[in-house]
Amino acid sequence: MADKNMPMREALRMALREEMIRDERVFVMGEEVGAWQGTHRVTRGFLDEFGEKRVRDTPISEMAIAGAAVGAAMAGLRPVAEIMTINFAFLSLDAIINHAAKIHYMFNGQFRVPMVIRAASGWGDQATATHSHTPEPIFAHFPGLYVGCPSTPRDAKGMLKAAIRDDNPVLFTESIAMYSKPGLVPEEDDFVLPIGKADIKREGRHVTLVAYARGVEWSLQAAEQLAKEGIECEVVDMRWLRPLDMPTVFESFKKTNRCVVVEESLPYYSFGSEVAAQLQEHMFDYMDAPVKRVSAMDVPLPYAREIELMALPNAQKVVDAVKEVI
Amino acid sequence: MAEIDKPTLLEWYRQMFLIRQFENQCDVLYKEKKITGVYMHLYSGLEATGVGAVAALRPSDHVITAYRDHGIALARGMTPESAMAEMMGKRTGCSGGKGGSMHLASREHNFWGGYAIVGGHLPLAAGIALESRYNGKDDVVLSFVGDGASNNGYFHEALNLSAVWDLPVVWLIENNGYGMGTPVEVSSGQPELHKRAVAYGMKDMGRVDGQNVVDVYNVVSKAVEYARKKGPVLIESLTYRYKGHGVSDRSYDKMAELRDWQQKDPILVLQDYLCKHYECVEDELKDIEREQMAAVFKAVEFAEDSEVPTYEDLISHIYVEE
Known part of the structure; x- marks a missing residue:
């Protein structure tokens, strides 16, 4: 089968649909996933195809959506719960962190929690302070949970399928800005990408750019621009914030001796902080320059377009950071 | 009271007495620092609610509760050994010494745990x-x-979801009068908590005397049958806890109130009932009491002799590995 060009939302839809066909235990639940066809259209057509039993509209009850998914997973189902946007997952934090992530450990392996929480994440659409979050690192802080953040339609398909098939709870974020962006996606229904494996999206020898989700796009754009000036960037797409594939980063760093971390998230206690800390702990002898971080600005997001864009990372900010470490 | 046969009543007596002994022993062991940690919430006084409600279930039904979970675990059939070893943080505990008092669970009994x-x-x-x-x-x-x-x-969202999805849940409120130290009347606009059912369009089965195991059993049995065939039910059991909220918390200064409740102690209520209905049952009750005290001492011995968890336990079951 040839790869097919499609936007990320269609790749996610394909993954979810294939897994629902493959495994009767897989079902979706969340706000507007059924009759409304999904806020982001990822579950478009599902209600007609799979019926009310497996495509479950819920009340606006984020605590109960996440918590009921935990219970259903413990009992043997494989829920894929949609939290409309990650901003609302703050209401589900207890169910995700205290229950989904802890139950397997706390009861010494008596229960498994094979569930996925999907949530749209990101900012940049004048969505304002409460609706402009990329808090993936918060979730990745806690052992017991996996956190997946795809950057391409292809990865979205392979990673979501892996998340659904895994016996551990997975928080899966989908960058809002990328839902409509197209890419080539394998049509095979056994296309599954391993959990916790990073991917080199571009090879280079001068500097390693470590990124996830939308940060990968900015990194690739920056690499393109820098290549014209003779600077070759290696772009490592982490794909998963937990497990975090640091060995792949270390291998790249041994070659480049320089690193810029690119993230859509905020800079304090962040993905960038973690990568930088691990590099100085384990790669100090290979280090030719301080690790730079390109993050969102440390401000709540405002409404006005002009100042909102100031706060966001972009390719140019990545270019500038690379030039500081070269 | 409906007709419940004598062996069943004696079995309930056994369970209630076991729970009381177990909790008394936990209290002693905590004071002796053999059970450590900051959290332990005793079930003393609530035995009729737990035993009567769990008795209304089949083995394939499910039970879940909060952190005051010792009594529920024992009523559901967890061995005192397994529970006591967990109290003491031993490998042989139901949760391998990783859960503690508030996180007892037993998959094989469909007891899905205590949650804190x-x-x-x-x-x-x-x-x-x-x-x-x-x-x-x-x-x-x-x-x-x-x-x-x-x-x-959580209460609002979960009960509402159970109603819109017609889920087979019996929601049984153990109303022991206090949320930590705050009386129900101070924290609830509608202190008749079962009335919340109306808000969710859910079957309201009212209040039950939580000191009377037969009453609890009868009401919960009806609720279970309703939930099996139709959907969720809400019941409120009126009961009382004899100890403070947790062992590390101050006991509230309510001696008169405590004495009133102890007049209708769930174990005494069942004892009176048995003695009125069956001749010469006193000796049988004494035998049960002796056996259960011995069972608890045996559980303590087992727990004390058990190994503590190792580094391998510390790092196992963070994720499902295979």
Whole structure:
């Protein structure tokens, strides 16, 4: 089968649909996933195809959506719960962190929690302070949970399928800005990408750019621009914030001796902080320059377009950071 | 009281006495620092509610509760050894010494655990009930709910979800009068907590005398049958806890109130009933009491002799590995 060009939302839809066909235990639940066809259209057509039993509209009850998914997973189902946007997952934090992530450990392996929480994440659409979050690192802080953040339609398909098939709870974020962006996606229904494996999206020898989700796009754009000036960037797409594939980063760093971390998230206690800390702990002898971080600005997001864009990372900010470490 | 046969009543007596002894012993061991940690919430005084409600279930039904979980675990059939070893943080405990007093669970008994975030287990109960419906089974979930939990968002969201999805859950509020130290009347606009059912369009089975195991059994049996065939039910059991909220908390200064409740102690209530209905039952009760005291001492010995967890235990079961 040839790869097919499609936007990320269609790749996610394909993954979810294939897994629902493959495994009767897989079902979706969340706000507007059924009759409304999904806020982001990822579950478009599902209600007609799979019926009310497996495509479950819920009340606006984020605590109960996440918590009921935990219970259903413990009992043997494989829920894929949609939290409309990650901003609302703050209401589900207890169910995700205290229950989904802890139950397997706390009861010494008596229960498994094979569930996925999907949530749209990101900012940049004048969505304002409460609706402009990329808090993936918060979730990745806690052992017991996996956190997946795809950057391409292809990865979205392979990673979501892996998340659904895994016996551990997975928080899966989908960058809002990328839902409509197209890419080539394998049509095979056994296309599954391993959990916790990073991917080199571009090879280079001068500097390693470590990124996830939308940060990968900015990194690739920056690499393109820098290549014209003779600077070759290696772009490592982490794909998963937990497990975090640091060995792949270390291998790249041994070659480049320089690193810029690119993230859509905020800079304090962040993905960038973690990568930088691990590099100085384990790669100090290979280090030719301080690790730079390109993050969102440390401000709540405002409404006005002009100042909102100031706060966001972009390719140019990545270019500038690379030039500081070269 | 409906007709319950003598062996059943004696079995309930056994369970209630076991729970009381177990909790008394936990209290002693805590003071001796053989049980450590900051959290332990004793079930003393609530035995009739736990034993009567669990007795209304089949083995394939499910039970879930909050952190005051020792009594529920024992009523559901967990051995005192397994529970006591968990209290002492031993490898042989039901949760391998990693859960502690508030996180007893036994998969083989369909006892899904004690949960320590107030209300946190309520949506889990809904999810477990969903599996039953999803797979065309008729098993129900009995979810204990503290009176305090009835005021947080989990209660609202989980009960509402169970109603809109017609889930087979019996929500049983153990109203022991206080959420930690705050009286129900101070924390609930509607202190008759069962009336919350109306807000969710859910079957309201009213209040039951939580000191009377037969009454609890009868009401919960009806509720279980309703949930099996139709959907969720809410019941409120009026009971009382003899100890403070937790062992590390101050006991409230309510001696007169405590004495009133002890007049209708659940174990005494059942004892009176048995003695009125059956001749010469006193000796049988004494035998049961002796046996259960011995069982608890044996459990303590077992726990004390058990190994503590190792580094391998510390790092196991963070994720499902295979």
